[in-house]
Amino acid sequence: MKSFAEIDIDQQGSYLKLLSAVSQLSGLFSESAVPFINYRVAENIFCRSFNAENLSRSDTAFDANYNSLGVGLKTFVCTGNSSTEKVAEFNSLSQSLQNLKGKALALKLGEYRNDRINLANRNYKIDNSIYHIVARKEKELLLYETDYNIIDLDNIHSVKNNKSSLQFEDGNHLYTFNYSKSTLFRKFIIPDSAFRLPIDIIEDPYSLLLELFEENKNLKTSTTKLVRGENYVILPLFSTRNLKKIEIAKSSGLNAWHAKPRENQERRPYGEMYIPIPQEIHKQFPDFFPKKDSPFNLEIPTGEIFSAKVCQENSKALMTNPNSALEKWLLRDLLQLEEGELATIEKLNKLGFDSVIVTKENNENFKIDIMKTNSYLEFINGCSL
Structure with missing residues (x-):
C-alpha cells in the first residue's frame, strides 16, 4: 500500500x-x-x-x-x-x-x-x-x-x-x-x-x-468527551470481594457456568456467564445503567450488537440474550478458552487486560471493549481516562 x-x-x-x-x-x-x-x-x-x-x-x-x-x-x-x-x-x-x-x-x-x-x-x-x-x-x-x-x-x-x-x-x-x-x-x-x-x-x-x-468567539464546545460515570464506566472481570488477592471466582462471573446446577439440571450450560457490576459502581453512578432487566443494545469492537441487560440480585450482573453471545466474544474469541476451561486471572494477566470499559450513548445504546490490567482499580479510586 x-x-x-x-x-x-x-x-x-x-x-x-x-x-x-x-x-x-x-x-x-x-x-x-x-x-x-x-x-x-x-x-x-x-x-x-x-x-x-x-x-x-x-x-x-x-x-x-x-x-x-x-x-x-x-x-x-x-x-x-x-x-x-x-x-x-x-x-x-x-x-x-x-x-x-x-x-x-x-x-x-x-x-x-x-x-x-x-x-x-x-x-x-x-x-x-x-x-x-x-x-x-x-x-x-x-x-x-x-x-x-x-x-x-x-x-x-x-x-x-x-x-x-x-x-x-x-x-x-x-x-x-x-x-x-x-x-x-x-x-x-x-x-x-x-x-x-x-x-x-x-x-x-x-x-x-x-x-x-x-x-473565533463562538467556537463550538465539545459534547463528546468521556466523563467518568456519566458516559463511561469501567467494570472488573474479576471478583472484588478481596482486592488484596485479585482472582476470578470459580463459580460466578466469567465462570458462572461452573456453579452448582439448578434443580432438574445435570449441569449449567457452558455459555452461562456475566460481567460483574460491583455495588460500588451502582453507589457512585446510580443512573449509568438502565433499570434492572431493561434491555439495551451493547456493541462489541467488531461492530456486532448484542441485546443486553443488568440483572440478578442487587443488579450485580451484565448479561446478554442469548447469554452465549457474551461468552463467545469474551471467553472463546478473546481468551480462547476451551469448553469447560475455567477463566483465571493468570490468563487475563498474560493477555494484558482484566477490565472492560462500557461507554454510553443513551439508555438504549452502549458499547464495550477490553481495558488494560488495573483499569478498574484506577477507575474506582477516582482516576479518569
Missing part, C-alpha cells in the same frame, strides 16, 4: 497540515528546535485525518484500526538514523518473568508479545498490521511505515545479558528488555526514503492563540 503521507497528498487531506500546525506550536512546550508532538495528539490527528478507529484508549497492541489494518503509532525524537522505543509492558507478569534468564526469558517475552498482538487481531478483526512512525528532528518530521511483525520464536538468537537488561534478535529486529521496568523495546531504523516534512517553529505561539480566540 501507499504510505500515509502519499495517501494524504493524493486525497488532499489534512494529516500533514495538522502535523505541521501542531509542530509549529512547539514553543508552547519547549525551546528546542526539535518539534514537540505529544503521542496522544499524534494518534488523534492520525485517526481524524484517515477516519480510522482510535484504539489507544483500551491500550491494546494497536493504536488505530484503518480498514482492518492495525496501526501502531510511534512519535519520538531521533538524532541519528535509528531509535529504540517501547513496544510492550509486562508489569503484571513481572513475577513470572523474574526467574527466567537468557534465551528462556527471550522466548517467554516473545510468547507474551505475540499473544497480545493476536488478541488485538481477534478483538478488532485485524487482517494486517504496520507501524506508522513520526520521527522528530531539528526543524523537520520524518514519516514512514515499517512492519509490525510478531516475534519469530524459532529464530531468536544473539541473546545478551547484563545487570539491567536482556538483548536479543529474531532475524527481523533487535529487542531489549529492561528488567526494572518490565518493558520490551524494539529498535526502529529510519529509511532514507522517509517522507520529510519541514517545520518552522513559530517564535511567539501565544500571540497566535490570542488572535485565534479573539477572532
